[in-house]
Amino acid sequence: MTAFASDNYAGVHPEVLAAIGAADQLGHVVAYGGDPATADAVAKVRDHLGPEAHVFFVWGGTAANVLCLESLAPAAHQAIICAESAHIYVDEGGAPERLLHRKLLPVPTDNGKLTPELVATRAIRFGDEHAVQPAVVSITQSTELGTRYEPEEIRALADFAHERGMLLHLDGARIMNATAAQGISLREATRDLGIDALSFGGTKNGALGAEAVVLWEDRFAEGFAWRRKSAMQLASKHRYVAAQIGALLTDDLWLRNASHANAMAQRLADGVRDLPRIKVTQEVQSNGVFVMLPAEIREALYAEGFVFYVWDEHTGEVRWMCSWDTTESDVDAFVAAVTKHATA
Numbered sequence: 001m002t003a004f005a006s007d008n009y010a011g012v013h014p015e016v017l018a019a020i021g022a023a024d025q026l027g028h029v030v031a032y033g034g035d036p037a038t039a040d041a042v043a044k045v046r047d048h049l050g051p052e053a054h055v056f057f058v059w060g061g062t063a064a065n066v067l068c069l070e071s072l073a074p075a076a077h078q079a080i081i082c083a084e085s086a087h088i089y090v091d092e093g094g095a096p097e098r099l100l101h102r103k104l105l106p107v108p109t110d111n112g113k114l115t116p117e118l119v120a121t122r123a124i125r126f127g128d129e130h131a132v133q134p135a136v137v138s139i140t141q142s143t144e145l146g147t148r149y150e151p152e153e154i155r156a157l158a159d160f161a162h163e164r165g166m167l168l169h170l171d172g173a174r175i176m177n178a179t180a181a182q183g184i185s186l187r188e189a190t191r192d193l194g195i196d197a198l199s200f201g202g203t204k205n206g207a208l209g210a211e212a213v214v215l216w217e218d219r220f221a222e223g224f225a226w227r228r229k230s231a232m233q234l235a236s237k238h239r240y241v242a243a244q245i246g247a248l249l250t251d252d253l254w255l256r257n258a259s260h261a262n263a264m265a266q267r268l269a270d271g272v273r274d275l276p277r278i279k280v281t282q283e284v285q286s287n288g289v290f291v292m293l294p295a296e297i298r299e300a301l302y303a304e305g306f307v308f309y310v311w312d313e314h315t316g317e318v319r320w321m322c323s324w325d326t327t328e329s330d331v332d333a334f335v336a337a338v339t340k341h342a343t344a
Contacts, residue, residue: 002330003307004268007174007287010323013206013257019247020208023239033057037239041246045200048186048249049214054221056213057241058233061173062092064199064211067231069136070100071213071220072167072197078135079103080169081122085112085144087171099231103132111282112143113153116160123164137161140171141189142178146265146288146319151184151193158194168194173201173211176248177286180258191216202245206257206324210244257324261287264322264331271335275342281317289320297341304337 003009022037029035038057045055058064065088069080080096082089084106088096096102105122107114114137125131137157142148149157158168170190175198179189190198197220200212213228215221228234235241248254269284272291279292295316301308311319322331 001305001307002334004320004322004326004334005307005309007204007261007321007323009307010206010325012208013247013253013324015250015253016207016244016247019243019250020240023243026239029239031236031238032234033238033242035239035242037246038242041242041249044246044249045212045214049198049200050187050191050216052216053191054215054218054224056215056224056228057235057238057245058211058213058228059209059235059241060233061087061199061201061203061211062095063231063233064201064213065092065138065169065171066096066099067213067224067227067233068169068197068199068215069096069102069138070227071215071224072169073100073102073135075135076101077133079105079132080136080138081105081107081114081119081134081166082138083112083114083140083143084108086138086140087144087173088138090144105132105134111147112140112145113147113149114139114157115153116156119157119160123160123166126164134164134166136167136169138169138171140173142174142181142286142288145282146284146286146290147282148178148181148285151182151189154193154195162194167196169197169199170195171199173199174204174286175201176205176254176258177262180255181262181286190214196220200245202248202254204323205248205254205261207244207248210241212245258287261322261324261326264326264328265289265320267328268320268322268331268335271331272338272342275339277342278338287322289322291318291320292316293318297338300341301337306334306337
């Protein structure tokens, strides 16, 4: 199987596995995060995201999002504005609404990105007891369509939200890919732009299963330890989760992995862009390529062992994702197969 379906299909980076092994060599240590590996990982997150950061490791991206949203919108009458394509709205099985009892207010977008003008269509009826109260704007970086917010776009959203008493959450499942493409630091891509809560993803960039909730203000972090525990996201052998994030933040492993995945996506897009019957639908700005692909070509590629997702069943748009371990030969073989069927 040659998988371009998801960066979740990729294995674990050897340096992450080595870090898990090193955590194992600590022997008996305090459970639930009171261990040296966790302390080291927290310090590394703070090195990258600011010394004031409150860091809580979890093992699920959906859990990280739900816990972030609960911290920013603690009341049941509050609501979260998001893009209609947002992971929290489309791909988390209704978890935010089921577990938080918070209403999501989706906004249609062409490229997965919100703007202040788009958010304004949902940021209404403040103070009306008959309506849910918009409390949080949630964005994804990079977006579910592979596009990327530029720093000034996030800052504009943060300013818009804060001026209206709302807060800004960033689903950073692929924040490392977006930041690598922009050539800025992780702090410059998050806290410095006014982000209030960050779901800091590691799993899609070479980890075994590790995410972090990052909250910069004390008021949002208050009580979070109990919130994480009651959400069943406090690992007893916590060191093995924390060590993965620590490894990604050591010697720029996060940057190396993300930059490589991004480069492979660009190579793939460049290889098919001018083919007949193929249309790249979104600008390639991270590690995803979105393509309009005729059904007969899609089925022929499946038959040859290539794996990818249909993104839009109505239009036939597909998604091709590249990972930290995607090779140039993987991409070139896929491009050759697409070319063969597109020109047949």
